[in-house]
Structures are given as C-alpha cells and as structure tokens.
Amino acid sequence: MQKLLLHPKPYDDETLTGYLLRLSLKNICNPKYIFSRLNYFSGKRINNYFIDIAELDPHDLLIISELTNNNLERILDLIIKQNSMSNQSCLFNEKVIPLFAVCTRKAKVCPICLSENEYHRKIWCLVTVTACPHHKVMLIDSCEVCYERLSWAKGNIFRCSCGHMHKKTKGVGAVKECLKISEIMFRKLGILESNSDNHFNEPFSCVDINCLICILTLLLRQLYKVRDSRSFAGINFSLREYADLQSQVLEIIESWPKGYHSFLDNIRSNQKYYDTEGNKAQIYRDFGEFYVSIFSDKNNTYEILKLEFIEYIKKHIDEYSSASLFRILNKNEITFLGLVDAAKYLSIGTDKLTRLIENNVIIGFVPKEKNMKYTYVYKTSIDSYINNIRENEYLSYNEAQDYLGIMLGLDDMVNHKLLVFHFEDHDYSKTRFISKVEIDNLMFMINGKVVIKEDYEIEKIPFAKVIDSGRALKGPNDYI
Ligand SMILES: [Zn+2]
Ligand SMILES: [Zn+2]
Structure with a gap:
C-alpha cells in the first residue's frame, strides 16, 4: 500500500470522515483512493463517504491507522461507537444517543468555526444541532453562492463544486430557539461548560440527552407529519425548514404544559376521521401514531409526554368512551375507578355512588345512553369525599x-x-x-x-x- 506523504493530526472533536477527507485534500489525492481500500466499501460504488457510525472491521481500522499514521486507539477515539446495549443507539462522547440523531448523508458546518480552523466537528453531525453556540450563527447546509447542498456523498465538505469555500460564508445570526437547543446539546455532551443559565424549564431540565433528542424529534415529526424520524438525518429537509420546526417545538416546551395541550388539540382537529356525529371519540383514532409512539415505548423515553397526555385526556374525559380508556389512564397510577370498584372502595352501594356522581358530589362520568357501559370516577375525588365525610361533618x-x-x-x-x-x-x-x-x-x-x-x-x-x-x-x- 502506498503511503501518504502528509499526516495532519486529527482533532479530538473531529469526525473520522471529515478527517480522512481533509487528509486526502492535503495530499492532493482523490478521497476514493483512501476509502476504496476499506472492506466496508468493497464491491460497492462509494455514494456516501460517511463512516463515523459504520461498523468498521479490524482490517479497516488497521488500514486507516496505517494510512494516517495514527495508532489504533486514536482512530477508535474519533468514531461514534456502537452501543452494545441497543442497536438503535450509539455512544457520542460516552453519552447514549439515538442512531437516528446522527446525520449520515447531510453535512452541516459553522462557517466561522471553519474559518478559524478548517476541520469538521463531530457535534455538527447531530440532527438537533442547528446553530453554533461559539459564534451564535446558524450552521449552513448549502453553498452560499450556488445553493448546492453540503453532503457526505461528495468528496469535499469544505469547498463547493462551484469553487466557493464554505469558510468564506459570512454566517447568519442564529435563531434564538435553535441556539438554545444547540447550546443545551453541546453542554449535555460535555462540549460546552455547564455554567450557562440557558436551560430547559421543568419538567425537561434534568432529562438525559437521549430522551431529549427523542422527545424533540417526536414532537417535530408530529408537527410536520414526517413519519420516519430518520429522514431528518438524510437530505429531505433543509436546515432552514428544520430550524423553523425546531423553534415551534421549543415553544411547546417553554409553554409547558399549555403549549403541549394546544399541540394535542391540533393533532385532534387535524384527524381526517374526526367524528362530527356526536359519537364518542377514541383515543387511538384521535392521536394515532403519536399516541402509539409515546405509549409503546418500553424505556420510558417519552414519560413526560405520556404523563401530560394523561392529564390532557382527563380534561377531556367526557368526550371519550372506550374500554381502553381505563387501561391508558391507569397505566402509571390508579386515576380512575369503574363503578363497582369505586363503590367497593367507598363501602357504599352502586346506586348511592351513581346519585353522588349525578349530583356532582363525586366527580365521574355516568353514561346517559344505555349502550355505554362505563361509569368511571376520579379516584382523587373519592378520596376527598371520604376525607370530607370522615373528618368534616x-x-x-x-x-x-x-x-x-x-x-x-x-x-x-x-x-x-x-x-x-x-x-x-x-x-x-x-x-x-x-x-x-x-x-x-x-x-x-x-x-x-x-x-x-x-x-x-x-x-x-x-x-x-x-x-x-x-x-x-x-x-x-x-x-x-
Ligand atoms: Zn462556530
Ligand atoms: Zn456552490
């Protein structure tokens, strides 16, 4: 194997792909010369150079190490590692993040960072990072001159095919919301000091980065009904479109829980099958995929969204009637009791309980029509009734x-x-x-x-x- 003559050192926060592309530029050799040696590309046309989350075999790692004149450990430091616990996530600076959060095709850069030091920072690979907290500018994902997209499919991410050097781009002041989210991402990954007061409000302040990215992405996805979260890692969305959605997501979070409730209102009113005939709505029909996403997740990633969703449904309880309602609402703690259970809990008869509900002494729902089976009662309301009767009078x-x-x-x-x-x-x-x-x-x-x-x-x-x-x-x- 022919050796390269020049061996610039990789930076600690550099992408492996960015480093190899930089190396090929320095040596004035076609990047294909380097990448085509890897087993990873054997028998394939290289249509995407990005290998930072690729599973590189020992042979490939050795090739890279020899070509770049770095020891193996140094190369291993650069890549985003697989998470042995889950094939849906990876380790970014030792922190678990979802795989879909890594842009594998689209490339983004901060032009000012590039003008200071021309190498590709790993953090820019994160879908949720849209601005640079160091320079308070938006990242760019297209050429300032000819608007061509930056992409890992091309062998050069520093210079556009029109000849424009991205480091010469002036940079546009960052949108406040994008800057905030990006800064929090930087901090959670240990890239920025954590002494800033730019935090999320409760209940988001202590959420780990993995949950945070999942929550942000799910809300964003719902906002524009993009079904596959992975499409954000591709080139389907321009950074500007994405940043616009991101601002809306931050609004939901910052006006929590009110903003989330109106977000849910919107999902409901956008449902094609919204029933105007006076029939009771069904949770699944109203919230479809969004509901499935937050409730089917076994890792409690969407716990915050789930709990507040339950609060929302409680507010609209008389609009729903379905057997699954209890199952959903009592998932975390017993919130509602059916008629018989509630009567037992109160040690009174069901007739009396019904009278109490009908007279609003105990808050619950008694179906007016015969075909509806479910009477349900707020457990908190029963508890306060008991206290009232016992202690009060x-x-x-x-x-x-x-x-x-x-x-x-x-x-x-x-x-x-x-x-x-x-x-x-x-x-x-x-x-x-x-x-x-x-x-x-x-x-x-x-x-x-x-x-x-x-x-x-x-x-x-x-x-x-x-x-x-x-x-x-x-x-x-x-x-x-
Ligand atoms: Zn910058
Ligand atoms: Zn261009």
Whole structure:
C-alpha cells in the first residue's frame, strides 16, 4: 500500500470522515483512493463517504491507522461507537444517543468555526444541532453562492463544486430557539461548560440527552407529519425548514404544559376521521401514531409526554368512551375507578355512588345512553369525599357507632334527644348520618363521668340505664 506523504493530526472533536477527507485534500489525492481500500466499501460504488457510525472491521481500522499514521486507539477515539446495549443507539462522547440523531448523508458546518480552523466537528453531525453556540450563527447546509447542498456523498465538505469555500460564508445570526437547543446539546455532551443559565424549564431540565433528542424529534415529526424520524438525518429537509420546526417545538416546551395541550388539540382537529356525529371519540383514532409512539415505548423515553397526555385526556374525559380508556389512564397510577370498584372502595352501594356522581358530589362520568357501559370516577375525588365525610361533618350510622367508642346504643341516644339523625342532602337518599361535632360535644360532656366496666358482657348498654339511674353524672368512680 502506498503511503501518504502528509499526516495532519486529527482533532479530538473531529469526525473520522471529515478527517480522512481533509487528509486526502492535503495530499492532493482523490478521497476514493483512501476509502476504496476499506472492506466496508468493497464491491460497492462509494455514494456516501460517511463512516463515523459504520461498523468498521479490524482490517479497516488497521488500514486507516496505517494510512494516517495514527495508532489504533486514536482512530477508535474519533468514531461514534456502537452501543452494545441497543442497536438503535450509539455512544457520542460516552453519552447514549439515538442512531437516528446522527446525520449520515447531510453535512452541516459553522462557517466561522471553519474559518478559524478548517476541520469538521463531530457535534455538527447531530440532527438537533442547528446553530453554533461559539459564534451564535446558524450552521449552513448549502453553498452560499450556488445553493448546492453540503453532503457526505461528495468528496469535499469544505469547498463547493462551484469553487466557493464554505469558510468564506459570512454566517447568519442564529435563531434564538435553535441556539438554545444547540447550546443545551453541546453542554449535555460535555462540549460546552455547564455554567450557562440557558436551560430547559421543568419538567425537561434534568432529562438525559437521549430522551431529549427523542422527545424533540417526536414532537417535530408530529408537527410536520414526517413519519420516519430518520429522514431528518438524510437530505429531505433543509436546515432552514428544520430550524423553523425546531423553534415551534421549543415553544411547546417553554409553554409547558399549555403549549403541549394546544399541540394535542391540533393533532385532534387535524384527524381526517374526526367524528362530527356526536359519537364518542377514541383515543387511538384521535392521536394515532403519536399516541402509539409515546405509549409503546418500553424505556420510558417519552414519560413526560405520556404523563401530560394523561392529564390532557382527563380534561377531556367526557368526550371519550372506550374500554381502553381505563387501561391508558391507569397505566402509571390508579386515576380512575369503574363503578363497582369505586363503590367497593367507598363501602357504599352502586346506586348511592351513581346519585353522588349525578349530583356532582363525586366527580365521574355516568353514561346517559344505555349502550355505554362505563361509569368511571376520579379516584382523587373519592378520596376527598371520604376525607370530607370522615373528618368534616357527618358519619354514617355504623361509623358513628364505631366513633362513639363506648358501648351505648346510637338509637337510644337519639331517642333521648342527645343526638340527632341528619338526612344529609348530599347523599340523596334516606340514609341516616350523625354529626361528628355533636358526638364530640356529647363525649366531652360525659367524659370521665361514664365508665364502662371492662368485664361487662352486654354489647350495647341501653342509654336509659345510664341516664335514668342518674349515676352517670355522679363521678368518675361511680358507674353502671
Ligand atoms: Zn462556530
Ligand atoms: Zn456552490
């Protein structure tokens, strides 16, 4: 194998492909001379030079190492490594990122960075990086003079085929949103210091870079209904179009959760099959692929989107009726209970529960039409009802008897007008309730004056026995 004469050193943050192209330029040799030696291209026409995420075999690595006069470790440092845990992701500066986040065909550069030092930075390969935080300019993906796209399919990413050197491009001030996202990407990958105050708001501030890229891409994809996220890594979108979408995505994130709710509103209203006949909507039909993407993901990548999606559905609960609704909404925590479960949880009958729901005491949904099977109740609403009944005001007959804590018959005490039955409005039935405060007052009055013998065998003592004998009020040691 013929040796190359000049051996510029690779930079730490340089792409391997960019380095090899630079090397060929330096040596004034056709890049094909280098690349065609690799097994990776054997028997193929080279229509894309990008090899940074390619699985290069030991032979190829050795060839590169010998041709460039670098040791093997140095070459291995340059490539974006495979993630042994998943074939859908790779390791970028030791951080897991999705494979689709790496531009494999389209090339982008910061012209100012190039003018300072003409080599291709690895970070520019990230789909989500659209601006340069160092120079606050947009990256470029096409020639300033003839508009031809920069691409790894060409053997030169520094000079356009029209002769224009990209480092001479003036650069356009970065769009604020693109700069912010790019800067966060730089920081999460350890390329920029992390002392800037350019952060995402909650709940996105602590999300790892892998989730972040997935979330940004999913929202962006949904915005323009591009089905295959990988198309962003190709040349289907110009950087300008992509940057425009990116700004819209940032708006959703920065106005979280309101922005996300309107985003979901938009998905719904854009559904072709949107039903205007008054039938209940179905979640799948309304949100289709977006819903599938966030719920079918097993790694919790889209957890934030999923949780807030549930909040959104809760707000629109009466517009949905389907068996899958519970399954969806209770996926993370029990949010809704069906009629029977809720009644059991409350220890009341389903009739009473229905009355309570119909009178908005407990928040839930009772289907008006017969063909709808599902009544459901917000669990939080049940819990607050229970607290209200328990702590606040009225006890059911049995609860009152328990609460009394002494073996005196409740009916007796009512007969003696020491307590009163209340027929609570909110129950919408003839159920008897006792005011907890009234019991408290009564207990306070007789406290220490009535003592129950521990060996007394009768379960409930007729109160008349206590009152009529007059002994109950005599003193602590005097009892029945
Ligand atoms: Zn720059
Ligand atoms: Zn050009």
